[in-house]
Amino acid sequence: MSIPLVIDTDTAQDDCVAILAGLLTEGADLRAITMVAGNVGFDRQVRNAYLTLNAGDRLGAVPIHLGSRRPLVRPWVSAENVHGDGAGGLDMDFAGLEPETEHAVDALLRLADEAGGELSIVAIGPLTNIALAVVKRPEFAQQVKHLVVMGGSNNARGNITAAAEFNFYVDPEAAKIVFDAGFHVTVVPWAPLTLQQAVFGRPVLDRIAAIGTPLSDFFTRVCSSTLAFDESVGIPGTTHPDSLSVAVLLRPDLVTKSAQYHVDIETGSELTRGYAAMSWGVHGLTPNATVVEEIDAPGFEAFLLGMLATPTTPPRPFTA
Numbered sequence: 001m002s003i004p005l006v007i008d009t010d011t012a013q014d015d016c017v018a019i020l021a022g023l024l025t026e027g028a029d030l031r032a033i034t035m036v037a038g039n040v041g042f043d044r045q046v047r048n049a050y051l052t053l054n055a056g057d058r059l060g061a062v063p064i065h066l067g068s069r070r071p072l073v074r075p076w077v078s079a080e081n082v083h084g085d086g087a088g089g090l091d092m093d094f095a096g097l098e099p100e101t102e103h104a105v106d107a108l109l110r111l112a113d114e115a116g117g118e119l120s121i122v123a124i125g126p127l128t129n130i131a132l133a134v135v136k137r138p139e140f141a142q143q144v145k146h147l148v149v150m151g152g153s154n155n156a157r158g159n160i161t162a163a164a165e166f167n168f169y170v171d172p173e174a175a176k177i178v179f180d181a182g183f184h185v186t187v188v189p190w191a192p193l194t195l196q197q198a199v200f201g202r203p204v205l206d207r208i209a210a211i212g213t214p215l216s217d218f219f220t221r222v223c224s225s226t227l228a229f230d231e232s233v234g235i236p237g238t239t240h241p242d243s244l245s246v247a248v249l250l251r252p253d254l255v256t257k258s259a260q261y262h263v264d265i266e267t268g269s270e271l272t273r274g275y276a277a278m279s280w281g282v283h284g285l286t287p288n289a290t291v292v293e294e295i296d297a298p299g300f301e302a303f304l305l306g307m308l309a310t311p312t313t314p315p316r317p318f319t320a
């Protein structure tokens, strides 16, 4: 059975891998890519998405809709110190590639209508576009079959601050709107889940490089800058929460443990801005999200490595 989905992304590094998983996994019907301000410069993110479609030999097959160029309330904060340009310096000729004129928020609403309750969304950047869709049409939350959100930490450390994970930190007001909206939502947290089960160390990266396909070469390139950063902060490899989020939607059998939580986002404090308070059921709060706690990590690795072995012929040559 095919799963119609949209990937809402701030395309850099693992976002690229997530898009490839949405493009190439059997049964996935990727209907659009919607762009949101996050990791790196907005227009650079759009180029990274085109680089990814090119790597997957699907240039022109999936529309890219431009969304929010800044968070709802706050100035944009980048993660360029982590990701560089988000594509490891990879480039190509972008001539003739034009994103859709329809705004990402309008595209999300239209695609939800067209899918008749079957559309799923994997949101792997700040939640600005998803929040705006809810603001524009509150019943959007009920129209979406399944929203998978990469963000927050489950009573564990952040990454951009001690308290907060990047996506929720960048636009905490948007995240709060989304968790209050009534979506059927599953959360893929940064810690402990990603840090414990979705880090690819050098031996795995060597195996990926040895696959020798255009996709594995692309993976190695786009993940290269982040590897240096991750190792500099004590993470023993590249991190893959975004591609894990796509896997959670498309391969729910990879989730081995999850639980119901009440998730709320800190918007008042500067110290803990964007902190996700994940209440585990003993505080009298009604659950509003499923939080992934454990995955089949070897299965996830096999999922991505299998995808990267897919033969493709990128129509446009990559340049350094």
Ligand SMILES: [Ca+2]
Pocket (backbone or CB within 6 Å): 009, 010, 011, 012, 015, 038, 039, 124, 125, 242
């Ligand atoms: Ca992302």
